[in-house]
Amino acid sequence: MARNEGGLKLNDKGFKAEHIDELLASRLPVLIWVSIVYIATVIMQFLIDPLIFQSAVFTGLFIIHGALHWNSFRISRKYFWIYILVQEILIYLCAILMREAYQPVLIGLLPVLIAQSLSISFRIKRILFVSLASLIVFFDAALTVGEREELHLLFPFFTLMLIVVMAYAVLFFRQVQERLRIQSFLHDLQEAHKKVEELTLSNERQRMARDLHDTLAQGVAGITMQLEAVDAHMTQGNLDRAQSIIKLSMQQARRTLADARKAIDNLRLKSSSEIDFKEAIQDEVQHFKDSTGIPVFTDIQLTKRSSRLIMEHSLHIIKESLTNIARHAQANAVRLRLFNEKERLFIQVIDDGIGFNIDDIGKDVGHYGLLGIQERARLIGGEVSVTSSSEGTTITVDVPFVEGEMT
CATH class of the missing domain: 1.10.287 (Helix Hairpins)
Structure with a gap:
């Protein structure tokens, strides 16, 4: 039973995280729409009857309204009714302040609030209550500052806008949910790929x-x-x-x-749990010097022990880089640098050889080894940059530093 309860808690956490991501994704479109409504209302009011004081108060209330929309993911789920009540009051006050331009406020903001309640809560009773409250605000504000005859024209526009906004909200949040689901699948796939790589x-x-x-x-x-x-x-x-x-x-x-x-x-690369990373690098360097006679100057500054997977691929990258130098570079000296900084591991192999055209990587038969380096870096979430000229070549590998167990 405890296990099932734990599973329910985990599912609830996942739901909350997905819910927050949906609200975050909707913030920018809502803010843009609210800004358009504000501009339309101010222009319409100033063309008919410019009211400086009311416009200033209206601007302040509108800023609060927009700020609540922007931070809805923080407060709307825990304080749903307080959030809805405050937003309804703000919309009502904004409408009655701009007596000659209340129509954009009611038509533009109330449908958005109803659609937002749909994304916050999937309970039908809540959505119906918010819709009913919005209708009350709509009719009360319209009858307070406008004439009853205007309702015959205003209410169809309000209904049409509500239908459009609700349809957009449903499609938008479906797209967001699909995107979040795909991101979750990609994350799970990457984790599974890492486990398979380690097992392999x-x-x-x-x-x-x-x-x-x-x-x-x-x-x-x-x-x-x-x-x-x-x-x-x-x-x-x-x-x-x-x-x-x-x-x-x-x-x-x-x-x-x-x-x-x-x-x-x-088996030159022994189990990473049984070797010292620096020692393994020195072994590779010594093997290279014995085979080629080319001096190698090493600068290793590692303050942490990396994971087994990072060590395995890093040693292969160093070995392949040195092999490429021995085969193609015609170098007189090599410099090897390794250091970790800000949770990143940097590998840099520099030679003073003849260089090559980096545009030929993958095309020239002699440079397939660089593709292998790029592939290994990709498997551990890293990136490879290559610069080359007639004065030499520099290969820099930047990978996330995953700390491993100490032996």
Whole structure:
């Protein structure tokens, strides 16, 4: 039972959040419409009978009315009736202040308030009560400042405006709900994608670890057995047989070494929970220097430990960047910078090579590695910027810094 109650609470929270987002989305259209009504009312009044004092009071009341609309998401749900009552009073006062231009106030504002009550509360009784209150305000204000004959023309306009505004409100909030639903689906899809990525990386590491274990265990076991046989033959004085077995052992050792190196290459990135990020970066840099002879100047300033997923992809990005330099840049020196700032992780790889045309990324056969860097950055929510000239190339990767567990 407690679990069901918790589920209901979660659903209610989700509903409240969606409700607030709908009201936020409607603020700007409502404010624009209210501004149009204000301008039309002031112009109409000034053309017939300019009233300075009444217009100033009317402006102040209208500002309060607009401010309540703008902040409706904060107060309308908790204080629904107070909000409606205050807005009805403001509309009534605005109408009777502008005696020669009350029509835009009543026709323009009351239907909007009724439509807004529909978005705030889906209870039919509430909407009917607000509609009834708005009709009372409409007729009372119209009869107070206008003539009864005007109602025959004014009320059809009011009804038509109410129908138009209600239809617009229904369509608008349906669109908002669909947009919010799509955003929720996209968020869930991104979360699921991250989980799948983490599971894929974990499964791949386990698979390669098994391959490494099987390769070394079987190979070393075979060599051990062969060496034991050599020892036995040498004890018996059978040197020819011992030498032949030694040759077989050497071949077995070479095969085992080759298989182990292949597995180690796949496992160069150990589990991020078992390695130090800086140490792993230094290993990649040292491997690059040993292979190319190009000096690398590193500047690593990390104040936090990143998540496993960020480390995995960051190390791959660094490795691919260094590989591209070794293959294409003809560089004499490389600079590698890593630092975190304002919840962001920045990776910068700079070389003094010959550069290339960045417009050819993805087109030139030699630069597909940059697409791989961009793809990995995208998977962890980051961005890649590349600048290149005849004086060198700079690759900058900016990703959200997700803090991980300390070991």
